[in-house]
Amino acid sequence: xxxxxxxxxxIMALFFGAMGAGFWLNLETxxxxxxxxxxxxxSNLIGRVSVxxxxxxxxxxxxxxxxxxxxxxxxxxAVGAALLFGIALLGRLVSVALDGPAPGxxxxxxxxxxxxxxxxxxxxxWTKA
Numbered sequence: 837x838x839x840x841x842x843x844x845x846x847i848m849a850l851f852f853g854a855m856g857a858g859f860w861l862n863l864e865t866x867x868x869x870x871x872x873x874x875x876x877x878x879s880n881l882i883g884r885v886s887v888x889x890x891x892x893x894x895x896x897x898x899x900x901x902x903x904x905x906x907x908x909x910x911x912x913x914a915v916g917a918a919l920l921f922g923i924a925l926l927g928r929l930v931s932v933a934l935d936g937p938a939p940g941x942x943x944x945x946x947x948x949x950x951x952x953x954x955x956x957x958x959x960x961x962w963t964k965a
Contacts, residue, residue, distance in 0.1 A: 838909070841958035845914065846906045848951060853899025859892035866891070871940075894920065902955075911959035918955035921948045 858866040867876040867887055875883040898917045905913035925948040928941065 837961045841954075841961045842906050842909070844954050845902050845958050848917075848954065849899050849902035849906060851899075852895045852902065856892045856895030856897070856899055859888055859895065863888055894924075905955070905958065905962075909962040911962050914955040914959040914962070918952045918959075921951045921955070924948055925952065 855866070863876050863884060864873075867873060870891070872887055872891075874880070875887050877883070898920055901913045901917040901920075904910055905917065925945060928945050928948070931938070932941070
């Protein structure tokens with residue numbers, strides 16, 4: 837189980853770290869994936885800065901926490917990444933309650949919920965190791 841946890845969280849570290857780097861280095865493409873095209877138009881410099889900083893830092897932080905969690909089998913780092921995903925999921929649920937469901941809004945919620953589950957499961961495995 838320990839190895840499965842390390843592989844899953846390691847994949848998450850690479851995937852989410854790359855996603856965060858994408859917001860820094862390939863802003864337009866990455867923003868389009870999230871429906872943020874207007875926020876990163878060339879004339880909207882504050883939008884570009886905000887999306888690059890906020891989305892980039894969010895995903896890079898998750899990637900770093902997942903990487904550290906794998907390297908040290910750190911339950912605390914796994915919980916930190918799970919907390920970030922959980923709060924993001926909560927924000928989506930608030931949006932659904934206030935604005936109604938968005939087209940295409942379910943897959944990100946599933947990814948966040950599954951990520952929380954994997955990270956909390958990994959924490960429990962590493963605590964017993």
